[in-house]
Amino acid sequence: MAVAIAASSVGLHFIADNGVKASEKPICSAPILKASSGIGPVKPFYILRKGRLSSSGTTLVPRARPITDVEDGNQGDTDTIPTPIVIIDQDSDPDATIVEIxxxxxxxxxxxxxxxxxxxGLNVVKANVFLDSSGKHNKFSITKADTGxxxxxxxxxxxxxxxxxxxxxxxxxxxxxxxxxxxxFGLVxxxxxxxxxxxxxxxxxxxGPDRSLLYVETADRPGLLVDLVKIITDINIAVESGEFDTEGLLAKAKFHVSYKGKAIIKPLEQVLANSLRYFLRRPTTEESSF
Known part of the structure; x- marks a missing residue:
């Protein structure tokens, strides 16, 4: 899913508890769900701005409820389990965040x-379901409820x-x-x-002349998206937009980045790559990232 989002445990927990298990529906495209209220303020660290970001104290951490009956314990034993993919796309729509599952x-x-x-505190303003050779794709257009x-x-x-x-x-x-x-936070x-x-x-x-494209692929873990943006902005590189994909055990990120409104020059490209590589390959990470 290209929204999969990391478990930086910072104290707030959100659990879907509507008691209704999702069921198969016909392929559809329809506006749905308007939220009139949401959670309290989220610390306003904007991707478009340069500056220091902190992954501690702000990330919301959902926790799965225990499940005792997993389809009679047989699901997945007789067929191949597909790779889950969550994509968070900030490029395709200027007015909404696109999430595909x-x-x-x-x-x-x-x-x-x-x-x-x-x-x-979000509105799902549109949802589309479509099928192709890779399976069923659920695509949502998401906006913030307080600002639209x-x-x-x-x-x-x-x-x-x-x-x-x-x-x-x-x-x-x-x-x-x-x-x-x-x-x-899974069972297995x-x-x-x-x-x-x-x-x-x-x-x-x-x-182009005004920005560069940064591609990062690495082992997924909770808090990864926040930490990547923090490392980039800590060396005064602006993150303008991008896409973050969770594909099974891997995370793949594409960010449009710039330095003082221009594309990144070669020496700074090396600094950026080395900073990210050093952080991602460390054997341990800070407790604040979980």
Whole structure:
């Protein structure tokens, strides 16, 4: 899912508790869910601005409820479990954050997920469901309930990712072993751990005269989106927009970045890549990131 959002445990917990399990619905496209109220203020760290970001004290952490009956214990034993994908797309729509969720053909209507997003102070203004060879795709257009604008705070984007993954694990427990975050709040952790040194790839390329494109692929973990933006802005590089994908055990991020309104020059590209690589490959991370 390209919203999967990390478990930086900073004290606030959101759990979808509407008691309704998502069920299969016909393919549809319709406006749904308007939230009139949301959570308290989220610390306003905007991706468009340069500055220091902190992953502690702001990220919202959902926790999955215990599930005792996983489809009679047989689901996933007789067929191949697809790779869960959550995509958070900040580029496609200037007015809304686009979230896409894919889990083969197993996803229902995801009403529980939409209700959980509403509890974060968000409006799901449009939802589309479509099928292709890779399975059923659920795509949401999300705005902030208080402003009607797209989400720009890294902490809230991470909370969206965590909320979606939390609900995916809750209503599709078999996905837990397919997701890196299954080890954080799922029933079954992944059978294999990703070698961070091998999995981490960083690349910076020109993206016109005024910005560069930063691509990061690494082992997923809670709090990753917030921490990536923090590292980038700590060296005075502006993050303008981008896309954050959670694909099973991996996270893949694309950020449009600039330095003083211009594309990043080669020496600064190396500084950026080295800073990210050093942080991502450390054997341990700060407790504030969880």
């Amino acid at each position: 894919t889990f083969g053909d197993r996803l229902g209507a995801l009403l529980d997920t939409m209700n959980a997003l509403k509890n974060l 604008r797209k989400v720009e705070e890294p902490e809230l984007l991470e909370a969206i990712r965590l909320t979606i993954i939390n609900n995916l694990i809750e209503y599709h427990p078999e996905s837990s072993a397919q997701l890196a975050l299954g080890a954080a 952790p992944p059978k294999e751990q990703v070698d961070v040194d091998i999995a981490t790839h960083i690349n910076v390329t020109p993206d």
